[in-house]
Amino acid sequence: MYKVLKATFITIWSLFVLFPIMWAITTSFKPEAAVVNGATFIPWLEFQPVLTGWKAILPGPDSLTNLLTPTLNSFIVTAGATAISVAFGSLAAYGLSRFTYGWKKYSNADIIFFFVSQRIMPPVVLAIPFFLVLKQLRLLDTHLGLILVLTSGLMPIVVWLMVDFFNALPREIDEMAMLEGCNPIQAFFRTILPLSKPGLTVAGMFCVIFGWNDIFFALTLTATKVLTLPVAVIALNGTVTPYWILAASTVFSIIPLVGLAFVIERFLSRGSLGGAVR
Amino acid sequence: MAKITLSNIGHSYNKDKDQSTWALKPIDMVWESGKTYALLGPSGCGKTTILNTISGLITPHQGRLLFDDKDVTDIPTAQRNIAQVFQFPTIYRSMSVFENLSFPLVCRGWKADKIKARVHEIAEILDITDKLGRSAVKLGADEKQLISLGRGLVRDDVSALLMDEPLTVIDPQSKFELRKKIKAINKINNLTVIYVTHDQYEAMTFADELLVMSFGEVIQRGTPEQLFEKPNSKYVGNFIGSPAMNFLPVESRSGEMFFGSTKLQVKDSKGDLKGKALEVGIRPEYVSVASAPGENVLEADLLGHDDLGSVRVLKCISGGAPISVKIPRSQGIPASKKLHLKLPSEKLWVYQDGNLA
Numbered sequence: 001m002y003k004v005l006k007a008t009f010i011t012i013w014s015l016f017v018l019f020p021i022m023w024a025i026t027t028s029f030k031p032e033a034a035v036v037n038g039a040t041f042i043p044w045l046e047f048q049p050v051l052t053g054w055k056a057i058l059p060g061p062d063s064l065t066n067l068l069t070p071t072l073n074s075f076i077v078t079a080g081a082t083a084i085s086v087a088f089g090s091l092a093a094y095g096l097s098r099f100t101y102g103w104k105k106y107s108n109a110d111i112i113f114f115f116v117s118q119r120i121m122p123p124v125v126l127a128i129p130f131f132l133v134l135k136q137l138r139l140l141d142t143h144l145g146l147i148l149v150l151t152s153g154l155m156p157i158v159v160w161l162m163v164d165f166f167n168a169l170p171r172e173i174d175e176m177a178m179l180e181g182c183n184p185i186q187a188f189f190r191t192i193l194p195l196s197k198p199g200l201t202v203a204g205m206f207c208v209i210f211g212w213n214d215i216f217f218a219l220t221l222t223a224t225k226v227l228t229l230p231v232a233v234i235a236l237n238g239t240v241t242p243y244w245i246l247a248a249s250t251v252f253s254i255i256p257l258v259g260l261a262f263v264i265e266r267f268l269s270r271g272s273l274g275g276a277v278r
Numbered sequence: 279m280a281k282i283t284l285s286n287i288g289h290s291y292n293k294d295k296d297q298s299t300w301a302l303k304p305i306d307m308v309w310e311s312g313k314t315y316a317l318l319g320p321s322g323c324g325k326t327t328i329l330n331t332i333s334g335l336i337t338p339h340q341g342r343l344l345f346d347d348k349d350v351t352d353i354p355t356a357q358r359n360i361a362q363v364f365q366f367p368t369i370y371r372s373m374s375v376f377e378n379l380s381f382p383l384v385c386r387g388w389k390a391d392k393i394k395a396r397v398h399e400i401a402e403i404l405d406i407t408d409k410l411g412r413s414a415v416k417l418g419a420d421e422k423q424l425i426s427l428g429r430g431l432v433r434d435d436v437s438a439l440l441m442d443e444p445l446t447v448i449d450p451q452s453k454f455e456l457r458k459k460i461k462a463i464n465k466i467n468n469l470t471v472i473y474v475t476h477d478q479y480e481a482m483t484f485a486d487e488l489l490v491m492s493f494g495e496v497i498q499r500g501t502p503e504q505l506f507e508k509p510n511s512k513y514v515g516n517f518i519g520s521p522a523m524n525f526l527p528v529e530s531r532s533g534e535m536f537f538g539s540t541k542l543q544v545k546d547s548k549g550d551l552k553g554k555a556l557e558v559g560i561r562p563e564y565v566s567v568a569s570a571p572g573e574n575v576l577e578a579d580l581l582g583h584d585d586l587g588s589v590r591v592l593k594c595i596s597g598g599a600p601i602s603v604k605i606p607r608s609q610g611i612p613a614s615k616k617l618h619l620k621l622p623s624e625k626l627w628v629y630q631d632g633n634l635a
Contacts, residue, residue: 172368175335178355179362180429181385190381194372 021254027247028053035243053248064245067252070232075256076143077218077228078211081150086204089158090196094188096159097166098174115159118152127220134221141222149217154207161206165199166192205264212257229253280345280437280470282309282332287341289327302327303494304341309438311346314464314471316485318478318517324494325474329440332472333360345437356385358437361430365443367422369414375401376410378425382433400432403463420452424459431463438470445480457483478518482506490514506561508627510634515559521591521602524565525557525629535628538597543574543623557629562591562602564625567609568618574626576601580615594619 026043027035034040034047043049056064092115095101096108130149131140139145169192177187218228227235233249288297288304297303302324309315317325330336331343334355343351350358370378376397383393401407404424409417414425423444430439444460445453461484464471475481481488482502489499490513498510509515515523528535528542530551535542535558542558568575578596585591585607592603594617601619628635 170366170368172364172366173370175355176362176364176368176426176429177370177381177385178335179333179360180382180433181356183354183356186385190385191370191372194370 024247024250027244028251030244030247032242032244053242053244054252056242056245057249057252064241065232065236065249067229067232067249070227070229071252071256073143073226074212074229077146077150077226078208080143080147081154081211082204082207084147084151085154085158085207086200089155089203090162090200091188092155093159093162094166094192096163098171098184112159112163115156118156123153123216127216130217130221141225143226146218146222146226146228149221150211150214153214153217154210157206157210158203161203162196162199165196165203169195201264205260208260209257281311282438282470282472283307283344284328284331285342285344287331287338287343289331289336289339293339300339300494302331302338305496307496307499309470309472311470312468313486314473314484316481316488317472317474317491318476318481318488319491320476320517323491325491326442327494329362329442329472329474332358332438333362333440334358359433359435360438360440361433361436362440363423363426363430363442363444365446367419367426367447369417369422369425371415373414374410375406375412375414375417375425378414379410379428379432382429386433386435396432396434400428403431403466404428404459420448420456423448423456427460427463431467436467436469438472439464439467441471441473443475444473445475445477460484478520488518490517508634509559512557512559512629512632515629519561519563521562521604523559523561524599524601525559526596526599526601528556528558528628530554530556537576537599540576542621542626544626544628545624546627551628551630551635554630555632556635558621559627559629560621560625562604564622565601565603566620566622567592567603567605567612568620571618572620574621574623576619576621578617578619580612580617583611592617 023041026041029043029049029051030040030047031050031052040046052062055062057067059066059068096112101108101111134140134145134149137145139148173191173195174184174187177191178184182190213230214228215230215234218226218231219234222228222231230253233246233253236246236249284305284307286304286306287302288300289302290297290300294300317328319325327336331338334350334353338351341351342349345358370381373381379397379400380393383396388396397410398407401410404427406421406424406428409421414422417425427444430436441460445456448456457480471484473481473484475484485502487499488502488505490497490505492513498505498514505514505518509518509523512523512525515525526537528537530536535544535556537558544558571577576596578594578601581593581595583590583592588607590605590607590609590611592605592612594601594603596619603619
């Protein structure tokens with residue numbers, strides 16, 4: 001009985017969660033008639049799948065818009081911001097986990113809170129200051145400008161996650177490495193970093209998701225030269241775009257993240273967390 | 279190898295001004311090269327603080343640390359050439375056994391063939407040659423601890439080997455084997471070894487000298503025999519030996535010691551100690567059951583006994599003071615509950631306010 005209830009609940013919940021995605025996927029392959037003459041759901045049975053929607057968003061004779069360039073922009077910006085955030089964020093987190101900093105009554109905990117507090121402010125508060133700063137630096141509508149802005153939001157996530165991760169790794173490992181002839185930086189790179197893959201992967205994944213999905217800063221701080229994928233997809237919404245093209249663009253924009261999730265899921269379940277001690 | 283000198287070294291973790299609260303109260307101490315020392319004491323008495331001060335994981339609040347005649351107080355850990363084995367086996371999980379053992383040599387920039395030869399040499403001594411290719415994570419706790427130790431031994435520049443309760447997580451059978459191996463290795467390498475433990479047997483089997491610590495201070499330093507035979511305080515008397523030393527309250531009357539109405543002859547008499555809180559101490563090993571009253575013989579009631587392998591501990595009470603008597607098990611339990619206990623004068627020590635008079 002319990003099993004039946006459980007299976008029923010999981011089925012209903014999965015349908016609820018997956019239905020919009022499934023519908024977007026099927027719609028992206030629908031011909032015009034299958035969309036405008038009432039709802040249809042099942043391909044080959046209710047309609048014959050066609051590539052009209054997909055041809056419209058990719059370069060070619062039937063192209064309405066080209067999403068490949070925005071995809072490349074999104075890729076550059078996300079990869080750049082993620083790389084900087086993970087590299088510097090994990091170094092900062094290691095320092096905060098292993099060494100004591102302080103000035104007057106402020107200590108490590110306050111520094112960590114300072115990092116996290118960067119995410120407390122709503123982005124809209126930051127939009128104008130960022131705009132003015134980037135304008136001064138002539139970085140408006142550039143990859144670098146957007147990377148720097150995104151980094152300011154992603155690094156706190158990395159620091160926050162990695163401080164906890166490093167705290168969970170026994171101090172004896174880096175103490176031992178130092179006893180055996182490493183300086184603190186070598187101890188970090190040679191002994192702690194190889195053990196930190198699971199933590200870095202999770203932190204990196206969060207950065208990629210937040211970076212890839214960012215729309216607010218991309219919308220306010222870039223224009224034509226660095227058009228990112230979410231902005232390009234939203235732009236399609238602003239015009240009278242047929243549903244099948246919108247559906248194709250939406251599905252297209254989530255493919256990289258879904259693919260990444262599959263790759264990382266395998267890696268995470270394989271990498272065992274835990275200390276080197278005992 | 280190096281002579282280690284602690285000159286007025288003290289440490290407080292919270293930088294307290296009040297020295298009485300320090301984790302390590304200022305001490306002056308010299309550890310000779312090539313000898314094995316055991317630091318003994320309850321948890322939190324400052325043993326690990328001393329080790330970490332020597333290895334540089336802690337910078338002492340005050341004082342100077344010298345290796346031979348070189349001041350190393352401000353030298354970073356990496357340059358002190360200390361090998362340290364922690365309480366829990368510390369291995370680099372991402373590496374194989376071979377990579378673990380070669381790590382210190384890689385850090386020192388040794389050439390690959392030299393590293394290989396040296397690692398094999400040490401693996402031979404530790405008897406883990408067949409496990410060199412395996413992932414270090416997959417080994418048992420005792421083998422992991424061997425690798426921790428091995429990483430200390432592969433280096434040819436070690437000033438001192440510090441061991442912080444290295445056998446705590448090892449099961450008793452492997453403990454015996456590992457202890458034997460560590461001892462053998464120390465002999466070969468002639469290292470200065472400082473061994474921290476709260477297990478007195480471990481300390482006594484390992485060390486040339488013992489240092490008993492309490493609340494950040496070294497209470498007594500000496501050979502295992504000295505500490506057993508003549509503890510300088512009640513604390514050491516209670517800490518070393520099992521069961522603990524017997525202490526009986528006494529009075530000094532014109533230079534002679536009286537326990538109740540019984541006069542006790544003490545060989546090493548200190549004269550008149552009137553007006554002080556006096557006790558005499560004697561090891562349970564040296565108390566014997568006498569057949570009749572006599573000199574230095576107390577009357578006591580037998581309360582019960584504990585059998586500990588080949589020995590038996592009789593629990594007695596005399597004039598309100600508990601007395602333990604350690605006898606061979608073969609001697610049998612006395613038939614009468616009323617006993618005469620002989621306290622030989624040459625094994626009795628007088629303690630005044632908790633310290634040897």
